[in-house]
Amino acid sequence: xxxxxxxxxxxxxxxxxxxxxxxxxxxxxxxxxxxxxxxxxxxxxxxxxxxxxxxxxxxxxxxxxxxxxxxxxxxxxxxxxxxxxxxxxxxxxxxxxxxxxxxxxxxxxxxxxxxxxxxxxxxxxxxxxxxxxxxxxxxxxxxxxxxxxxxxxxxxxxxxxxxxxxxxxxxxxxxxxxxxxxxxxxxxxxxxxxxxxxxxxxxxxxxxxxxxxxxxxxxxxxxxxxxxxxxxxxxxxxxxxxxxxxxxxxxxxxxxxxxxxxxxxx
Amino acid sequence: xxxxxxxxxxxxxxxxxxxxxxxxxxxxxxxxxxxxxxxxxxxxxxxxxxxxxxxxxxxxxxxxxxxxxxxxxxxxxxxxxxxxxxxxxxxxxxxxxxxxxxxxxxxxxxxxxxxxxxxxxxxxxxxxxxxxxxxxxxxxxxxxxxxxxxxxxxxxxxxxxxxxxxxxxxxxxxxxxxxxxxxxxxxxxxxxxxxxxxxxxxxxxxxxxxxxxxxxxxxxxxxxxxxxxxxxxxxxxxxxxxxxxxxxxxxxxxxxxxxxxxxxxxxxxxxxxxxxxxxxxxxxxxxxxxxxxxxxxxxxxxxxxxxxxxxxxxxxxxxxxxxxxxxxxxxxxxxxxxxxxxxxxxxxxxxxxxxxxxxxxxxxxxxxxxxxxxxxxxxxxxxxxxxxxxxxxxxxxxxxxxxxxxxxxxxxxxxxxxxxxxxxxxxxxxxxxxxxxxxxxxxxxxxxxxxxxxxxxxxxxxxxxxxxxxxxxxxxxxxxxxxxxxxxxxxxxxxxxxxxxxxxxxxxxxxxxxxxxxxxxxxxxxxxxxxxxxxxxxxxxxxxxxxxxxxxxxxxxxxxxxxxxxxxxxxxxxxxxxxxxxxxxxxxxxxxxxxxxxxxxxxxxxxxxxxxxxxxxxxxxxxxx
Numbered sequence: 108x109x110x111x112x113x114x115x116x117x118x119x120x121x122x123x124x125x126x127x128x129x130x131x132x133x134x135x136x137x138x139x140x141x142x143x144x145x146x147x148x149x150x151x152x153x154x155x156x157x158x159x160x161x162x163x164x165x166x167x168x169x170x171x172x173x174x175x176x177x178x179x180x181x182x183x184x185x186x187x188x189x190x191x192x193x194x195x196x197x198x199x200x201x202x203x204x205x206x207x208x209x210x211x212x213x214x215x216x217x218x219x220x221x222x223x224x225x226x227x228x229x230x231x232x233x234x235x236x237x238x239x240x241x242x243x244x245x246x247x248x249x250x251x252x253x254x255x256x257x258x259x260x261x262x263x264x265x266x267x268x269x270x271x272x273x274x275x276x277x278x279x280x281x282x283x284x285x286x287x288x289x290x291x292x293x294x295x296x297x298x299x300x301x302x303x304x305x306x307x308x309x310x311x312x313x314x315x316x317x318x319x320x321x322x323x324x325x326x327x328x329x330x331x332x333x334x335x336x337x338x339x340x341x342x343x344x345x346x347x348x349x350x351x352x353x354x355x356x357x358x359x360x361x362x363x364x365x366x367x368x369x370x371x372x373x
Numbered sequence: 374x375x376x377x378x379x380x381x382x383x384x385x386x387x388x389x390x391x392x393x394x395x396x397x398x399x400x401x402x403x404x405x406x407x408x409x410x411x412x413x414x415x416x417x418x419x420x421x422x423x424x425x426x427x428x429x430x431x432x433x434x435x436x437x438x439x440x441x442x443x444x445x446x447x448x449x450x451x452x453x454x455x456x457x458x459x460x461x462x463x464x465x466x467x468x469x470x471x472x473x474x475x476x477x478x479x480x481x482x483x484x485x486x487x488x489x490x491x492x493x494x495x496x497x498x499x500x501x502x503x504x505x506x507x508x509x510x511x512x513x514x515x516x517x518x519x520x521x522x523x524x525x526x527x528x529x530x531x532x533x534x535x536x537x538x539x540x541x542x543x544x545x546x547x548x549x550x551x552x553x554x555x556x557x558x559x560x561x562x563x564x565x566x567x568x569x570x571x572x573x574x575x576x577x578x579x580x581x582x583x584x585x586x587x588x589x590x591x592x593x594x595x596x597x598x599x600x601x602x603x604x605x606x607x608x609x610x611x612x613x614x615x616x617x618x619x620x621x622x623x624x625x626x627x628x629x630x631x632x633x634x635x636x637x638x639x640x641x642x643x644x645x646x647x648x649x650x651x652x653x654x655x656x657x658x659x660x661x662x663x664x665x666x667x668x669x670x671x672x673x674x675x676x677x678x679x680x681x682x683x684x685x686x687x688x689x690x691x692x693x694x695x696x697x698x699x700x701x702x703x704x705x706x707x708x709x710x711x712x713x714x715x716x717x718x719x720x721x722x723x724x725x726x727x728x729x730x731x732x733x734x735x736x737x738x739x740x741x742x743x744x745x746x747x748x749x750x751x752x753x754x755x756x757x758x759x760x761x762x763x764x765x766x767x768x769x770x771x772x773x774x775x776x777x778x779x780x781x782x783x784x785x786x787x788x789x790x791x792x793x794x795x796x797x798x799x800x801x802x803x804x805x806x807x808x809x810x811x812x813x814x815x816x817x818x819x820x821x822x823x824x825x826x827x828x829x830x831x832x833x834x835x836x837x838x839x840x841x842x843x844x845x846x847x848x849x850x851x852x853x854x855x856x857x858x859x860x861x862x863x864x865x866x867x868x869x870x871x872x873x874x875x876x877x878x879x880x881x882x883x884x885x886x887x888x889x890x891x892x893x894x895x896x897x898x899x900x901x902x903x904x905x906x907x908x909x910x911x912x913x914x915x916x917x918x919x920x921x922x923x924x925x926x927x928x929x930x931x932x933x934x935x936x937x938x939x940x941x942x943x944x945x946x947x948x949x950x951x952x953x954x955x956x957x958x959x960x961x962x963x964x965x966x967x968x969x970x971x972x973x974x975x976x977x978x979x980x981x982x983x984x985x986x987x988x989x990x991x992x993x994x995x996x997x998x
Contacts, residue, residue: 108588108654110379119656120600120614127601127669152612154643154658156605247476264774265472265693267479267508268766270707274773288460 111297118145118285119152120269121248122232125283126158128273129230132283133189135219136161138173138180139320140294140305141234141286147303148285149232150184160187162222162231166214167197168322172306180304189226193218203324210325223280230281238290239350250282251275291350292343299336310334319350379457381586384478386505387487388497392518396487396556397461398428400577403563406452428557456582471500471740472693475778478505483512483584485577490529490553491522494537499727502537503742506544507691507780509762514550514580521555525568543729550580589653593617594678596756596764597626598709599671602913603658609917610641610658611667616709616763618675620659621650626673628665629754630682636662666884666914670711672754672764680754680764685718687782690743690769691726694776697736698769704776706749708767714750715769721745737777744782757783813893819850819993821890823883823915824983827902827962828925829954830940831932833971833979834899837925841980842897850993853889855882856899870951876907883911890919895992903953905960918990923983924965927972929954966990 108116122145125132134149136142149157163177181188193201196213203210223231235246247263249271264272275281286294298305308317308328315328329348333339385393401407415430452459462477478484484505488498505513515537523529534551541548552561553572560566561576575583595618603610620626624637639647641658651657661667672680692698698717706715721744723732737743758765758780769777814820824841826834835856842852861868864881868874879902886896902908912920932954933941944952951957962968967986969979987993 108652113654116614116654116656123600123612123656151643152656153603153605154608154610154641158605263473264776265476265479265778266775267476267778268763268768270768270775272770272773272775274705274770290458 111293111300114289114293115148115151115297117288118148121271121283121285122149122152124271124273125230125232125249125281125285126153128271129281129283131227131229132232133160133162133226133228133230134232135234136163136177136186136188137234137320138163138177138306139234140298140309141236143303143305144289144294144297145232145234145285146180146184146186147301157184157186159232160189160226162189162191164215164218164222165190165192166218166322167192168202168214168324170306170308170320170323170326172308173320176304176306189222191218191222193221203322207325214322228280229275230283232283232285234286235284236286236289236291236294246282246284246287247272248284248287249273250284251279252282253279292340295336295339295343309339311338379586380460381457381483381581381584382460382462382481383483383485383581383584384462384481384510385485385487386474386478386501388489388492388495388501391487391489391492391495391498392556393487394429395427396485396516396518396554396562396577398430399556399559399562400461401452402428403559404452404454404578454578454582459581471504474501475504475508475691475693478510479508479778481510482586483581484510484514485580486513486515486548488515488517488533488537490517490519490526490533493533494540496727498537499540499729500740502541502546503544503726503729504691506541506546507689507742508778509758509766509780511546512584513546513548514552514577515548516577517551517553518556520553520560520569521558525553525555525560525566527569527571530572540729549583550574552577552580590617591619591652593653593761595620595624595626595674596680596709596761597657597659597673598711598764599628599667599669599673600710601669602667602909604913604917607917608641608660609664609913610660611673612656612658613673613710614656615651615653617653617761618678619650619652620657620673622647625676626661627676627679628667628671628673629680630752631666631671633665633667634676635665635667638662664914664916666880666910668910668913670713670753672709672711674754680756680761682752682754684749684752685746686755687721687744687746688767688779689782690737690745690777690779692737692739692741692743692769692777694739694769694771694774696771696776697738698771698777699736705770706747706753706767707770707775708753708755709764711753713753715747718746718748745779747779755781757781759783810891810893817851817893819895820919820991821893822895822919822921822987822992823886823890823911824895824897824921824923824987825886825902825908825911826897826899826923826925827908827965828971829927829929829932829959830901830952831935831937832925832927833976834901834925836976837923837969837971837979837983838897838899840976841983844980844984845895845993848993850895851893852895852897854897854899855886855889860885860900870957872904872951872957875902875904876910879904879907879911883914886911887914890915895987901953901959903957903959905962908962921967921983921986921990921992922962922965924962924968925979926961926968926970929959931972 134145136146146157193214201210201213247266308320310316311331311334314330314332316331316333317328320326331342333342385396387393416426418430419426462481486501488494517530517533530553552574553569554561554577556562560568563576563578565576596616597620598613598616599611600613603612620637622637622640625634626637627634638660640651641647641660674680700717700720703714703716706713720735723734723737723741723743725732726742756764765781767779768775810821826838828834838854838856842854845852860882865878868878882898882900886898889896936942940949943949944955953959967983969982971979
């Protein structure tokens with residue numbers, strides 16, 4: 108077993124625990140590199156099937172390449188796709204110029220809250236990793252959210268020996284993080300080994316590539332010539348820039364991202 | 374070509390303010406692992422707050438922590454040496470955050486335990502040392518920090534080493550290394566300290582590179598913990614993780630508890646072909662050659678190296694719950710995928726984890742470590758912790774939360790397999806008599822099958838069962854009805870109506886139905902069977918095609934109005950507890966083979982609909998009504 112096998116087996120164990128333990132489970136599927144990894148792991152866990160709905164949070168500012176891949180894979184992999192949109196906010200003209208955090212709040216956070224309520228999801232599989240950001244480093248594999256979607260980070264129950272807190276008090280739902288122990292490097296090593304389909308935006312073209320994908324107006328590409336898996340890994344080995352530094356909404360204040368997450372952001 | 378990134382998870386523990394976060398910040402700085410601008414950001418943040426530079430801010434990602442200057446949660450971050458990548462789990466030192474230290478340490482492969490040279494061995498230094506030994510973290514280096522405050526004195530270092538080594542020895546732990554450092558100044562972190570020439574051992578980074586990554590043991594006896602049973606397609610796959618040992622296609626597997634035996638038909642995989650064997654640490658799925666009832670919580674092993682089956686055992690428990698754990702109080706125990714109700718039968722000893730002194734009390738309080746005897750409600754499969762780790766440890770769930778962990782002590786447990794399961798573990802191969810099911814079915818000219826009617830009390834299950842049987846019998850088919858009258862009064866006379874008892878009742882009905890089916894009979898069962906899981910359990914005993922779930926559907930209002938036995942009235946009056954539809958849930962089938970509506974269809978229509986299905990499903994196609 109090499110380190111990728113270890114990561115894979117651990118994540119499959121977590122996804123299976125979530126499926127067994129959580130009624131009305133769904134996964135958040137952004138079609139980005141992390142959620143592509145999860146959906147691949149789910150197909151491994153369930154022998155080719157994805158036995159829960161895949162929720163895509165549509166903001167209308169989405170990258171067209173992601174939508175294209177989403178629709179292609181939904182057909183090919185026979186996925187149960189749920190498209191979630193905050194049409195009310197969009198009708199009122201919500202966009203990033205009203206404030207990036209305000210916009211994220213409405214089109215992602217509120218949208219998510221409404222979607223969870225509408226479908227009464229008992230749990231959501233989310234592709235966050237500990238190495239993305241210090242606030243994500245504090246996550247557990249199974250993390251309860253109260254009915255206002257809030258995360259009580261100071262008082263989380265212990266999680267040891269792969270025994271997860273799957274019993275919930277009423278009104279809570281669980282966030283499940285099967286990739287918590289993966290790094291950005293691991294994601295690319297695994298994507299190459301497994302030949303996982305990803306949007307071409309991650310590979311450099313004309314001296315630019317995307318490292319992390321969000322909405323069109325708030326995601327920047329980086330200067331890069333990494334147009335192969337090998338070159339991406341080499342770039343990650345030497346970079347001193349953090350992955351989310353290309354996401355404009357994080358840079359608004361010292362703790363912008365942290366506040367979004369406490370209130371139920373992914 | 375880049376090297377794959379090998380990872381080692383380490384935890385840094387010790388008393389509050391002994392410098393854990395500082396050490397981490399320094400390790401990052403010295404290995405050149407800090408992201409661009411991070412050092413400057415921390416510097417600006419410190420100046421903004423009017424304080425000297427603070428390495429700890431690197432780890433303390435959360436606003437609340439920056440204000441209080443303590444680490445609340447177990448953050449994890451990464452850095453690398455030329456040898457490999459390290460995941461550092463920064464465990465907090467505050468006593469009230471012990472549950473976070475445990476979370477961090479339980480997930481680590483090695484530990485650095487920090488002691489402040491100025492303050493010496495403190496309460497949490499001892500407690501953390503004790504917990505590391507209980508959590509099974511065997512690779513430990515003790516790091517004596519802030520040597521600069523003691524003038525880099527060799528005597529101070531030697532005294533602390535002597536005191537702490539003596540403490541650890543009582544626990545049976547032999548620390549690999551003691552390292553004197555000054556984290557703030559980088560002494561003995563990445564490079565040898567010129568201030569302490571008397572120390573000739575490794576630096577912290579060298580010590581880290583000496584730690585080893587222990588793979589899960591593929592040579593131990595097989596322990597395959599069942600997580601779930603999948604039927605997404607024609608396959609019935611037992612999914613789970615191999616906790617120890619190796620499994621191969623063709624192996625005879627004993628499932629404990631319950632003592633059922635079958636053979637591994639295949640090890641399934643996606644994408645690609647199945648495999649011939651799998652080993653410890655792998656999350657796999659297998660199919661069996663003989664269909665037997667297996668469910669989540671059972672452990673597959675080879676017959677000659679079976680786990681212990683017991684309902685009483687001794688353990689060492691650490692308790693993190695807010696509420697004390699008293700003798701006799703019922704809580705939930707989780708061991709791999711097994712979940713069972715349990716209580717403490719007796720407390721042998723309660724130990725103060727920081728002094729190792731014994732406490733005299735008949736309950737286990739928060740942060741206590743106790744030697745206890747546990748009694749589980751039903752027998753479970755387990756091992757001694759020193760023999761097989763994953764099946765030798767458990768957690769206790771109290772009020773929806775993991776509140777403690779335990780390791781099963783050494784000791785002789787009589788194998789209670791025969792007494793508890795009521796079956797001998799040997800010679801329980803399903804014996805195939807000379808006349809098999811196929812032969813019977815050929816003579817009967819129809820297949821055996823289970824027609825499982827489920828629905829609310831008063832929905833019309835008994836009526837439909839009776840009418841259906843009469844029709845089938847008249848057609849010349851071999852039939853039999855299992856219902857409350859012939860099961861509850863005899864076979865299940867000792868069971869009540871709690872969810873557990875209902876499950877056991879359904880299991881018994883399922884097993885009897887399977888035997889009758891094997892005898893070539895069309896078995897009709899008429900039970901409320903309100904729980905989806907219970908029905909799935911009954912279905913899992915046989916091949917998917919042999920189980921016909923019929924949802925006898927009528928709204929609860931209609932059933933209550935009919936109330937043929939006056940039961941709803943009694944339930945409303947509170948005279949019957951756990952009454953389905955009133956005070957207990959009914960989980961409607963998601964995909965029944967047949968659904969009949971007794972509020973809109975006549976009994977004859979419902980019966981015809983079921984018989985139509987039997988024909989379509991090629992169970993009784995040669996018969997005409």
